[in-house]
Amino acid sequence: MNQAQQALLAPTQRTDVIRMKAQLAREIECLERQLARLRMRDDLLDMITLRTYEEMIFSRQELLESLPWDAE
Secondary structure, eight states: OOHHHHHHHHHHHHHHHHHHHHHHHHHHHHHHHHHHHHHHOGGGOOHHHHHHHHHHHHHHHHHHHHSOGGGO
């Protein structure tokens, strides 16, 4: 890929990264709220479900942290 093609592609990639970061942040926030609600309900407390939520949150946080922060 030549420099002109890279220059044209860069804004699109930057926009994609910004959108992905926003989506991941929303998903993390939603999962954290759901997890907090589950922890308040002893009748719904299931350790496997809790662990699954924790893993989903963790994996999204890792992905979010791996994205370039200079894309904004």
